[in-house]
Amino acid sequence: MRLFxxxxxxxxxxxxxxPLLRTAMLTEMAVDHLPPREDRHRRxxxxxxxxxxxxxxxxAPSFSFxxxxxxxxxxxxxxxxxxxxxxxxxxxxxxxxKVLVPCYGIHPxxxxxxxxxxxxxxxxxxxxxxxxxVDLKRWLIDRPDAIVGEIGLDGMxxxxxxxxxxxxxxxTIRNYRKRILSCPMNVQRYAFExxxxxxxEMRRPVSIHVVGAWGELLxxxxxxxxxxTRRHRHAMDIDDARGMxxxxxxxxxxxxxxxxxxxxxxxxxxxxxxxxxxxxPPKIYFHSFSGKAGMIPSLxxxxxxGNVRRGDVYFGFAPAIPxxxxxxxxxxxxxxxxxxxxxxxxxxxxxCAWDDMLEGLAGMASALDMDVRDVADxxxxxxxxxxxxxxxxxxxxxxxxxxxPCDHHLA
Ligand SMILES: [Zn+2]
Numbered sequence: 001m002r003l004f005x006x007x008x009x010x011x012x013x014x015x016x017x018x019p020l021l022r023t024a025m026l027t028e029m030a031v032d033h034l035p036p037r038e039d040r041h042r043r044x045x046x047x048x049x050x051x052x053x054x055x056x057x058x059x060a061p062s063f064s065f066x067x068x069x070x071x072x073x074x075x076x077x078x079x080x081x082x083x084x085x086x087x088x089x090x091x092x093x094x095x096x097x098k099v100l101v102p103c104y105g106i107h108p109x110x111x112x113x114x115x116x117x118x119x120x121x122x123x124x125x126x127x128x129x130x131x132x133x134v135d136l137k138r139w140l141i142d143r144p145d146a147i148v149g150e151i152g153l154d155g156m157x158x159x160x161x162x163x164x165x166x167x168x169x170x171x172t173i174r175n176y177r178k179r180i181l182s183c184p185m186n187v188q189r190y191a192f193e194x195x196x197x198x199x200x201e202m203r204r205p206v207s208i209h210v211v212g213a214w215g216e217l218l219x220x221x222x223x224x225x226x227x228x229t230r231r232h233r234h235a236m237d238i239d240d241a242r243g244m245x246x247x248x249x250x251x252x253x254x255x256x257x258x259x260x261x262x263x264x265x266x267x268x269x270x271x272x273x274x275x276x277x278x279x280x281p282p283k284i285y286f287h288s289f290s291g292k293a294g295m296i297p298s299l300x301x302x303x304x305x306g307n308v309r310r311g312d313v314y315f316g317f318a319p320a321i322p323x324x325x326x327x328x329x330x331x332x333x334x335x336x337x338x339x340x341x342x343x344x345x346x347x348x349x350x351x352c353a354w355d356d357m358l359e360g361l362a363g364m365a366s367a368l369d370m371d372v373r374d375v376a377d378x379x380x381x382x383x384x385x386x387x388x389x390x391x392x393x394x395x396x397x398x399x400x401x402x403x404x405p406c407d408h409h410l411a
């Protein structure tokens with residue numbers, strides 16, 4: 001049985017010191033060969049989840065590491081994510097037989113380091129404002145197997161800044177510390193929506209981080225749906241005005257379908273109608289889900305309004321994040337159901353990831369009252385569906401690129 005880590009940051013390495021993949025993660029391992037875990041006292045006792053040797057000799061499940069999705073959080077991650085996810089055989093990366101999916105995007109915690117300061121009125125910032133999204137698009141074009149992540153909204157991440165305070169009539173200036181949201185929510189929403197729009201237009205799945213901003217998330221999904229509707233209408237108006245004879249102003253993949261005859265023109269119209277249904281990214285993954293149970297129906301409905309089927313919306317829970325251990329989490333997992341759950345660690349240090357993947361499996365098995373083998377099997381299939389099963393009619397280039405090393409996983 002193979003395990004796929006659907007959300008991690010292995011490229012950053014332990015403590016941000018060194019990217020680490022030369023670890024046990026890359027060795028085929030059975031559960032009974034786990035490294036010692038004495039220092040990991042917070043972990044649940046995994047042995048509870050597996051048949052003991054006295055009950056069922058030789059029946060301990062054997063899992064192997066199939067690969068991982070490497071999430072960027074900042075443009076500085078893009079080169080190393082790309083290099084780790086690239087082999088001589090080309091894209092749809094394969095490291096020592098493991099599949100590594102490159103993911104590009106800017107995390108809400110780091111937007112203030114990348115986007116221009118919203119309080120700065122300097123006109124020269126115009127280039128910076130588009131530079132980051134143009135850069136992101138370029139990386140995505142280069143890697144049709146890449147998805148967009150990690151992006152999102154965070155209403156609970158604070159940072160300290162030093163501000164100056166005028167001492168009144170005393171002509172003294174006093175410095176004081178002030179706690180502010182890591183990035184103002186209006187800027188977060190702007191950047192998040194730009195990235196969602198890009199993922200929608202390029203037909204890429206997205207991995208989304210949301211903490212304390214679920215209302216804002218629903219508002220952003222509405223804004224993106226509205227903007228895509230506006231863009232489709234605008235494109236249709238242009239086509240009508242030109243009698244479908246001029247393909248100027250279209251995206252690259254649209255240009256590949258040039259109407260040269262009546263039949264070609266009809267195909268283009270059909271293509272336009274099909275694209276008109278694309279109002280949100282094709283697949284959406286709420287990683288380390290921290291919303292309340294009541295939020296799930298609202299999320300699914302918001303995605304459906306953007307023509308994203310319920311089966312294309314996924315949720316993950318990382319043992320390294322406290323909400324995994326909340327007493328409410330098992331019932332939320334049951335509400336979501338095994339078919340929409342993904343296994344994830346959200347770790348930087350891949351040497352700890354194996355433990356967390358097993359703990360994640362055990363947590364889901366316990367919540368859903370399932371055998372860990374069945375959970376492993378189902379979450380692996382879910383991962384393959386999320387990362388690789390994009391309809392070829394939606395993105396033929398992506399399908400072509402992923403075929404080489406990944407097809408056997410889809411069987
Ligand atoms: Zn993450």
